[in-house]
Amino acid sequence: NAGVTQTPKFRVLKTGQSMTLLCAQDMNHEYMYWYRQDPGMGLRLIHYSVGEGTTAKGEVPDGYNVSRLKKQNFLLGLESAAPSQTSVYFCASRTTSTEAFFGQGTRLTVV
Amino acid sequence: QQQVKQSPQSLIVQKGGISIINCAYENTAFDYFPWYQQFPGKGPALLIAIRPDVSEKKEGRFTISFNKSAKQFSLHIMDSQPGDSATYFCAASKQTGANNLFFGTGTRLTIIP
Numbered sequence: 001n002a003g004v005t006q007t008p009k010f011r012v013l014k015t016g017q018s019m020t021l022l023c024a025q026d027m028n029h030e031y032m033y034w035y036r037q038d039p040g041m042g043l044r045l046i047h048y049s050v051g052e053g054t055t056a057k058g059e060v061p062d063g064y065n066v067s068r069l070k071k072q073n074f075l076l077g078l079e080s081a082a083p084s085q086t087s088v089y090f091c092a093s094r095t096t097s098t099e100a101f102f103g104q105g106t107r108l109t110v111v
Numbered sequence: 112q113q114q115v116k117q118s119p120q121s122l123i124v125q126k127g128g129i130s131i132i133n134c135a136y137e138n139t140a141f142d143y144f145p146w147y148q149q150f151p152g153k154g155p156a157l158l159i160a161i162r163p164d165v166s167e168k169k170e171g172r173f174t175i176s177f178n179k180s181a182k183q184f185s186l187h188i189m190d191s192q193p194g195d196s197a198t199y200f201c202a203a204s205k206q207t208g209a210n211n212l213f214f215g216t217g218t219r220l221t222i223i224p
Contacts, residue, residue, distance in 0.1 A: 004154075031210060040120070042113075042200060042216040043155070050209050058211065090154055092212075099145065100212055102154030 006103035013081045013110045021076040023091030032074040036087040081110045117215025130188040132218045134201035141203040146186050149198045191222045
């Protein structure tokens with residue numbers, strides 16, 4: 001049972017480049033989330049999904065897009081990366097009656 | 112606007128001592144208050160959680176104290192051990208809807224021998 005798996009684990013981008021972060025969960029959870037973690041800021045919600053085919057904005061959605069075409073996958077896209085998007089990104093999933101399970105994180109550096 | 116405020120930012124405790132981390136929230140609709148533990152290079156993992164129908168929950172050396180009227184809750188780690196050295200996050204959410212978790216800014220705890 002892998003839980004929540006994030007791909008890739010590390011990435012360096014140049015300003016203006018695009019990329020997609022993949023999150024996959026094998027627990028059949030309805031809800032999935034993308035957070036970013038920055039020093040002194042805690043974890044801030046970027047986007048979330050309450051089910052396949054649905055997405056919604058969180059606290060800091062600007063500059064990101066998401067898609068949830070399959071229940072088990074939640075993709076986070078950066079169309080034109082900026083240095084302010086340098087961060088550690090975490091995906092999480094849960095049901096209404098369970099805790100949130102987090103992936104191992106993706107460390108993204110935009111230069 | 113920080114929905115959950117956490118203090119202190121960092122904490123150093125001697126081995127065997129009590130570690131205390133405090134959080135406060137504003138939204139009275141929150142009804143689920145978990146604490147997450149995070150080791151370097153890892154994702155956060157649930158440590159212990161409480162719902163507002165009780166004022167205290169204990170699991171081993173870890174205790175959550177909850178004060179609904181003050182909108183505050185705290186984590187107490189008894190007999191702190193070097194293996195407890197990690198970053199701790201409090202969080203809050205509503206049980207209905209998307210159950211979005213709102214996190215505090217984290218406390219880096221260091222237990223010294």
